[in-house]
Amino acid sequence: MSRLVIVLCLALLAAGCGFKPRASLAVATSLGPVAVSTADPYSPLGQDLATALERAGATAAVEGQPAATLQVLTENLRTRPLTFESGASVREYQSIYRVEFQLRGADGSLRLPRQSVELTREYTYDAIGSIGTPAEERLLRDELRRDMVAAILRRLDAALRTD
Structure with a gap:
């Protein structure tokens, strides 16, 4: 009985704060078949976008x-130093991931004009210690790419819902 009361209270609390489940993406219903086009046919971003669109x-x-074609026009990942230690060695870096894309319909019309998404992450690098290893840098790049895929899908969804 007490579990039922707790579940009901949590449900009321969630409803009271405005929580609602995320709706399905409009990409699935309004576009039909979708191809992803990138400069590099083996681009991890292109492959992740194609997979995410199918999941949607x-x-x-x-x-x-x-x-319809989702065209990734530019993809740029760069890293720059943020802070330095006393010996002029870099202590923190910032990774900046920028992607420009557009969406063309099956008839060739421009459904979503050129859009730009930029994500940044800061991380600490310690050449002596175990933090900031090259493996962590790869992990950070993978995380940035996953976040970029989600950001692009959200942009597509928002644009297609207004059509």
Whole structure:
């Protein structure tokens, strides 16, 4: 009985704060088949975007069939030093990941004009210690790419909902 009361209280609390489950993406219903186009056909971002679109319910494009195209126009990841230690060695870095993309419909019309998304992350690098190792840098790049895929899908969803 007490568990039921707790569950009901949590449900009322969640409803009272405005919580609602995320709706399905509009990409799946309004575009039809979608292809992802990148300068590098083996781009991890392009592959992750294609997978995320399929998970969102969009059908993958079939060769020779008309399909909407998500074009990744530029993809740039750069790292710059943020702070230095007394010996002029870098202590913290900032990674900046910038992607420009646009969406064309199956008929070739521009459904979403050129958009730019930029994500940044700061991290500490210690050449002597175990923090900030190259493996962590790769992990950070993978995390940035996952966040970029989510940001692009949110942009697509918002733009297609207003159409």
